[in-house]
Amino acid sequence: MQPTPEAYAELQQAFEHFNSALFGGQLADCLITLQRERRTYGYFSSARFVHHSGQRTDEIAMNPSYFAIRSIRETLSTLAHEMVHAWQFHHGKPGRRGYHNKEWAARMEEIGLMPSDTGEPGGHKVGERMTHYIVAGGAFDVACAELLTREFKLSWFDRFPPERPRSPLPSVGGGDAGEDDEDDNEGVDLAGLVELPPEGQVNRSNRIKYRCPTCAAQVWGKPNLRVLCGGEECGAAAFEPV
Known part of the structure; x- marks a missing residue:
């Protein structure tokens, strides 16, 4: 298989699997992209792309720089995390810009990703900057294990990955674009943008x-x-x- 269709087909397969297993097929297809967005694992951007016919679609971006230094479960948990932002945008009520609200946190728990500002048990579940950890035996854990029994893999990864962060990466959700100022992207809603903490900065x-x-x-x-x-x-x- 050629590299481009192979890489994107694998992400599409994972999206479809989690959409069925975790969201009851509620999520519409979106455009999944690979983006080396500085200091991020991934993000969600609503209605970011438009077809020449006028149809719009959301974007879920994944950063391939980290594929080689995170487990496949961790990488796929980022995809599921961004899918929660997509679910909330279309079926819920996102918090004010940059804020992960109780609805977001509850939906994360439902799919087996525990929201935590520290990435560890006991952390705050809502706030400006949040991350998560995988709940053992939870819905995501079970769905991911089922996907991986099908010889699923992410075939392509960056040969020169950044240094693995020493602590979990907080994410900026609810429409906060981090460095991408919303004023410069009128009508664009970026959520789930993940930033490296100072302790784990990438040192190129x-x-x-x-x-x-x-x-x-x-x-x-x-x-x-x-x-x-x-x-x-x-x-x-x-x-x-x-």
């Missing part, structure tokens, strides 16, 4: 910052570099990664 230069624990002098260098401070009061203290 492959350089990190080191700091002397005594005098706080700072240097930049490659990972795992050993640097000793030459300050008179520092006693050759080893610089620590910041």
